[in-house]
Amino acid sequence: MNISDQISVTAKQHPEKTAYIFEGNETSYLELEGMINKFADSLVGLGYQKGDHLALVVGNSPHFVIGLYGALRAGIIVIPINPIYTPDEISYILQNGDVKGIVTMDMLAGKFAQISDVLEDAEHIIIAETGAGTDTGSTILSEKMKSFSKLMEEGNIHFDRPELREDDIALVLYTSGTTGKPKGAMLTHRNLYSNAKDTADYLEMDGGDKVIAALPMFHVFCLTVALNAPLMNGGTVLIVPKFSPEAVFKLAKEQQATVFAGVPTMYNYLLQTPGGHADDFQSIRLCISGGAAMPVALLKHFEQKFGVMISEGYGLSEASPVTCFNPLDRARKPGSIGTNIKNVENKVVDELGNELPPGEVGELVVRGPNVMAGYYKLPEETEAVLRDGWLHTGDMARMDDEGYFYIVDRRKDMILVGGYNVYPREVEEVLYEHPDIAEVAVVGMPDPDQGESVVTFVVTENNALKASDVITFCGERLAKYKVPAVVEFLDELPKNTTGKILRKQLRDKVAQL
Numbered sequence: 001m002n003i004s005d006q007i008s009v010t011a012k013q014h015p016e017k018t019a020y021i022f023e024g025n026e027t028s029y030l031e032l033e034g035m036i037n038k039f040a041d042s043l044v045g046l047g048y049q050k051g052d053h054l055a056l057v058v059g060n061s062p063h064f065v066i067g068l069y070g071a072l073r074a075g076i077i078v079i080p081i082n083p084i085y086t087p088d089e090i091s092y093i094l095q096n097g098d099v100k101g102i103v104t105m106d107m108l109a110g111k112f113a114q115i116s117d118v119l120e121d122a123e124h125i126i127i128a129e130t131g132a133g134t135d136t137g138s139t140i141l142s143e144k145m146k147s148f149s150k151l152m153e154e155g156n157i158h159f160d161r162p163e164l165r166e167d168d169i170a171l172v173l174y175t176s177g178t179t180g181k182p183k184g185a186m187l188t189h190r191n192l193y194s195n196a197k198d199t200a201d202y203l204e205m206d207g208g209d210k211v212i213a214a215l216p217m218f219h220v221f222c223l224t225v226a227l228n229a230p231l232m233n234g235g236t237v238l239i240v241p242k243f244s245p246e247a248v249f250k251l252a253k254e255q256q257a258t259v260f261a262g263v264p265t266m267y268n269y270l271l272q273t274p275g276g277h278a279d280d281f282q283s284i285r286l287c288i289s290g291g292a293a294m295p296v297a298l299l300k301h302f303e304q305k306f307g308v309m310i311s312e313g314y315g316l317s318e319a320s321p322v323t324c325f326n327p328l329d330r331a332r333k334p335g336s337i338g339t340n341i342k343n344v345e346n347k348v349v350d351e352l353g354n355e356l357p358p359g360e361v362g363e364l365v366v367r368g369p370n371v372m373a374g375y376y377k378l379p380e381e382t383e384a385v386l387r388d389g390w391l392h393t394g395d396m397a398r399m400d401d402e403g404y405f406y407i408v409d410r411r412k413d414m415i416l417v418g419g420y421n422v423y424p425r426e427v428e429e430v431l432y433e434h435p436d437i438a439e440v441a442v443v444g445m446p447d448p449d450q451g452e453s454v455v456t457f458v459v460t461e462n463n464a465l466k467a468s469d470v471i472t473f474c475g476e477r478l479a480k481y482k483v484p485a486v487v488e489f490l491d492e493l494p495k496n497t498t499g500k501i502l503r504k505q506l507r508d509k510v511a512q513l
Contacts, residue, residue: 214247344366
C-alpha cells in the first residue's frame with residue numbers, strides 16, 4: 001500500500017467527503033482522485049516514466065497536492081523545493097537531483113529565467129496558473145513551458161497506473177548538511193506510508209479531523225503530519241497559502257478545525273497576536289509542535305490562553321520525519337519530545353553504539369520502516385549515518401525512566417531560524433566567494449521571534465566593507481532565513497593550535513552583543 005492508493009480507497013468509500021478546502025472552495029475525495037489521475041496521465045503523455053525525477057517548486061495550494069500525488073501515482077520521484085530559494089540554490093538541487101521536469105508557479109517563472117543554462121537538461125517546465133502573470137524572460141523557458149491547467153484538461157481520468165513496490169523511491173528531500181551543500185534524502189513509498197499511518201494512529205487522527213496545513217508543504221513536517229496523515233485517514237486538509245495568525249484564527253473558527261501543526265515560532269506569533277482569543281481555537285482538540293525545541297514557558301502560556309494541549313514531537317527528513325511524540329493517553333511532559341511512535345524505535349547510544357541507561361546523555365539513533373533508503377548519489381555519507389540498521393541523528397539526547405526522550409543539544413553548530421535548519425558552512429561557503437572577505441565564521445544567536453538568527457564574524461582588509469554590503473551579498477545568493485541578521489568585524493578569528501576556529505569563543509562574543 002502507498003499514499004496514492006490509500007486516497008483511491010477513500011475516494012471509493014467516501015466519494016463526497018471533503019478532501020481539502022482552499023480559499024473557501026471544497027474539493028471532494030472523488031474530485032481529488034480524478035485530478036490525480038489526470039495529472040498522472042498527462043505526465044506519462046509527455047514522456048515521463050517510472051523513476052524519472054520531477055521538481056515541485058510550488059507553495060501551499062491544490063497545485064502542490066495534485067502535483068505531488070499525481071507524480072507519485074505515475075511512479076515518478078518527486079523533489080519538493082522551497083519556492084523562496086534563490087536561483088542559485090534551486091539550480092544546485094535541479095542539477096544534483098537529475099531533474100527531468102519542473103512544476104512551478106507563474107509568479108516564479110522569472111526566477112527560473114535566471115538559470116536558463118541549467119534548464120537545458122529539463123524537458124518541461126509546467127506552470128501552475130495563479131493569476132499573478134507569467135514572465136518567461138528567456139527563449140528556453142518559453143519553449144519548454146506547459147500549462148498545468150491545460151494538462152489537467154487533456155489528462156484521462158482513467159489512468160492505468162504502473163506497479164509500485166514499497167521500496168521504490170517516492171521523494172528526494174534535500175536537507176542542508178555540514179558539507180555546505182544540501183543532501184537528498186531518498187524516501188520510499190513504504191517510508192511515507194508507514195510514517196503517515198503510524199503518526200495518525202499515535203495522534204488519533206480519523207475522518208472527522210480537519211487539519212490546518214499552515215506549515216510549508218514542501219517541508220516534510222507538513223507533508224507527513226498535515227497532508228499525508230489526514231488524507232490517508234479520510235480527514236480534511238485546510239490549506240493556508242501563507243501563514244499568518246489572523247488567517248489561522250479565521251480559518252479555525254470558520255471551518256471548526258480540530259488539529260493545528262506548527263513550529264514554535266508560529267505558536268509565539270499566535271500567542272502574541274492581540275486579536276487572538278480562546279474562542280478562535282475552541283474546536284481545536286490538539287496542537288502539534290516540531291521543527292525546533294518548544295520553550296516550556298511558551299508552551300504553558302499558549303495552553304493557558306487557548307485551553308488546548310500541545311503535543312511536542314521530534315523528527316528529521318531522513319526519518320520521514322516523525323520518530324517521537326508526546327502521547328495523548330498519558331502524562332505529557334513539557335520539555336520532552338515524547339516517546340516512540342508505533343513501529344519506530346529510538347535509543348540513546350555512546351560513541352561505540354552501546355545503549356546508555358536512562359539519564360545519561362548520548363547520540364539519539366532511530367530504527368523503523370520510516371528510515372530513508374540513503375542519500376542520493378552519496379554512498380559514503382549514507383554509510384556514515386546508517387550503521388547497523390540505525391539512523392544516527394547527530395543530536396544529543398537523554399531518556400528518562402518512563403521512556404520519554406529529551407534533546408539536550410542540537411546537531412553540532414546548526415542554527416534553527418523559524419523552524420528551518422541553517423548550517424554555518426553553507427553560509428560561509430557563500431561569503432568566501434566575496435572578494436573582500438578573508439575569513440568568516442557563522443554562529444547563531446537567540447532571537448525572541450525566530451528562535452535563533454544568523455550572526456557572521458568577518459575578517460577583511462578592506463576597511464570600507466560595511467555590514468550592509470555583506471548582508472546584501474548574502475541576500476542575492478541565499479534564502480531569506482539564511483541571511484545574516486548581524487555582521488561583526490574582527491581582526492582575526494579565534495583558533496586553537498591546529499587552526500580550528502573556536503566557535504565557543506564566538507558564541508561567547510554573541511552573548512555580549
